[in-house]
Amino acid sequence: MAKTSLQHPTLASVLGGQQQCIEWVEWAKQFVLDFAINELEKALQALAEKVGQEKVRQVYRKRLAEEVRNAPVRWTTALDVTSGQEVKMPENDQLLRLIFEILCLGRLALFADKMTLLTQKGGEPEAEVWLAGHKCMVEIKRYDDPVMRREAGKMWSRSITDPRPKGISVPSENLPAYVHLRDKLEDVPKKFKATSESVNLVLVYWSSWTEVSLSFVPALYGERFMKVPFHPLEFALPQPNELGEEGLFAKEEWRLVSGVASLWAMGFPLFEPRELRWEGVLFPNPKALVPVPQEVTVKLGVALGLFTIGMIRLPFTTEEAEALYDCYVRPLEGKFWGRLAAVNKEGQVLVGEDEVELAQKAVERFGKGNFILFRIGTKAVGKI
Amino acid sequence: MQASQKVFLVKVEWQVGRYKEQLWAQLDTGFSGALVLPITRLGELVSRLGNPDGFSWVELADGSQIRAPYYIGSVSVIGLGCHSPCHICLIGNKELVGLELLESLNIVPDILQSLRSKGIVAEWTVDP
Numbered sequence: 274m275a276k277t278s279l280q281h282p283t284l285a286s287v288l289g290g291q292q293q294c295i296e297w298v299e300w301a302k303q304f305v306l307d308f309a310i311n312e313l314e315k316a317l318q319a320l321a322e323k324v325g326q327e328k329v330r331q332v333y334r335k336r337l338a339e340e341v342r343n344a345p346v347r348w349t350t351a352l353d354v355t356s357g358q359e360v361k362m363p364e365n366d367q368l369l370r371l372i373f374e375i376l377c378l379g380r381l382a383l384f385a386d387k388m389t390l391l392t393q394k395g396g397e398p399e400a401e402v403w404l405a406g407h408k409c410m411v412e413i414k415r416y417d418d419p420v421m422r423r424e425a426g427k428m429w430s431r432s433i434t435d436p437r438p439k440g441i442s443v444p445s446e447n448l449p450a451y452v453h454l455r456d457k458l459e460d461v462p463k464k465f466k467a468t469s470e471s472v473n474l475v476l477v478y479w480s481s482w483t484e485v486s487l488s489f490v491p492a493l494y495g496e497r498f499m500k501v502p503f504h505p506l507e508f509a510l511p512q513p514n515e516l517g518e519e520g521l522f523a524k525e526e527w528r529l530v531s532g533v534a535s536l537w538a539m540g541f542p543l544f545e546p547r548e549l550r551w552e553g554v555l556f557p558n559p560k561a562l563v564p565v566p567q568e569v570t571v572k573l574g575v576a577l578g579l580f581t582i583g584m585i586r587l588p589f590t591t592e593e594a595e596a597l598y599d600c601y602v603r604p605l606e607g608k609f610w611g612r613l614a615a616v617n618k619e620g621q622v623l624v625g626e627d628e629v630e631l632a633q634k635a636v637e638r639f640g641k642g643n644f645i646l647f648r649i650g651t652k653a654v655g656k657i
Numbered sequence: 658m659q660a661s662q663k664v665f666l667v668k669v670e671w672q673v674g675r676y677k678e679q680l681w682a683q684l685d686t687g688f689s690g691a692l693v694l695p696i697t698r699l700g701e702l703v704s705r706l707g708n709p710d711g712f713s714w715v716e717l718a719d720g721s722q723i724r725a726p727y728y729i730g731s732v733s734v735i736g737l738g739c740h741s742p743c744h745i746c747l748i749g750n751k752e753l754v755g756l757e758l759l760e761s762l763n764i765v766p767d768i769l770q771s772l773r774s775k776g777i778v779a780e781w782t783v784d785p
Binding site: 505506551552553554555570571572573574575578579580581584585587588591594598615628629632633635636641642644645646647648651652653654655656657 | 685687688689690693695696697698699700701702703704705707708709710711712713714715716717718722723724726727729742743744746748749753755
């Protein structure tokens with residue numbers, strides 16, 4: 274039994290002792306995997322190194338030891354992916370929310386110049402984090418499932434991409450996810466000081482990269498920007514005057530918010546996780562009083578796997594790329610069928626046989642990222 | 658018939674510039690290139706490595722064609738040591754190693770020989 278607390282010395286310190294830690298871990302295991310508890314320990318360690326053990330204990334002791342343990346447990350019906358059968362699972366949303374918050378902050382602590390955990394008594398965000406010399410105020414959110422339903426006395430939840438449990442119909446499911454998200458985020462600017470000169474970031478747990486175009490994009494920029502499928506490189510950041518009125522970024526009070534991220538942390542591999550992977554998209558606010566500086570987006574990319582919209586852009590649209598092929602490469606099909614062609618926007622073409630050699634030449638001649646590779650004849654360089 | 662969920666995973670090391678990383682990738686004989694990383698890593702990789710070196714026109718399994726960003730780098734199978742120069746493409750949602758890597762390892766003749774020794778008629782050829 275003592276082994277458990279030895280594995281989690283920081284958690285034990287926060288909770289006030291080894292015995293408390295052992296009991297807490299045993300309790301938490303009904304809701305989360307051992308892996309998550311180990312990651313929680315690592316995050317608490319990273320935070321303790323950055324802000325001091327005492328501060329971590331001050332901020333998290335009560336929340337871990339009391340608040341989440343007293344939180345209501347809801348029973349959800351989920352699909353067991355191996356058997357295809359429905360299973361009942363206990364869920365503690367507050368615990369999941371708190372673990373997500375600590376994991377985020379622990380990860381940021383590893384990359385921050387300096388950091389302060391805020392007590393949240395005055396409705397402040399969770400932390401002040403200095404990234405690449407910039408003061409960032411970070412608010413972290415994890416909401417209950419937007420399409421959670423009570424059906425036939427059973428609660429169940431799913432992320433919007435998951436299959437629905439068998440035999441359960443959901444007549445009211447057609448309320449779009451972005452409406453839920455927009456409603457929940459609406460008051461977030463109150464967390465930030467009106468005179469703030471900081472970069473104000475909101476990190477929201479969201480478990481689907483592909484579904485952000487149905488949720489975050491319309492909730493933040495307006496419904497007209499909703500486009501499926503979402504491709505982060507092809508999504509052009511709207512100008513301030515293009516924002517839809519119903520989008521949160523169009524609102525005056527939202528100018529305080531520099532950006533909102535959809536963020537996901539997942540154990541990998543899925544069934545026997547050994548490492549925690551982060552991924553997500555940061556949506557900058559085109560009207561922000563303090564935009565997200567590029568150096569901060571770089572830090573967020575490494576720390577949390579966040580791709581910031583507008584970070585890079587494709588040199589051409591799909592239509593432009595196809596037009597380049599038709600105009601400059603198709604005439605070469607007779608002579609060079611099967612070889613590779615690198616084409617830039619001006620229609621300059623390099624032909625070669627080795628993909629890597631040709632790309633290196635093209636980088637030298639046209640510049641990094643300023644060209645596209647085609648295979649002459651079939652257009653596609655490769656299959657996947 | 659229930660399809661098996663088992664896949665072949667190969668541990669590889671990839672490198673772009675000075676940045677190196679080891680990972681497990683799924684062996685996919687439907688993929689003609691060497692290594693694919695999930696597009697969801699784009700933010701992290703742009704932060705670490707700068708903008709992608711280029712974009713490539715790629716055909717997906719459903720026949721559609723898209724542009725995929727890539728870095729010029731190298732990849733090696735752990736245990737074999739030798740790094741092969743290749744494009745590291747960002748696309749889809751999982752790590753994949755493809756036929757280009759198998760070819761560079763020169764093990765395709767062994768695979769063919771093994772199939773043929775069981776009476777399986779097999780060829781290593783261009784996709785008809």
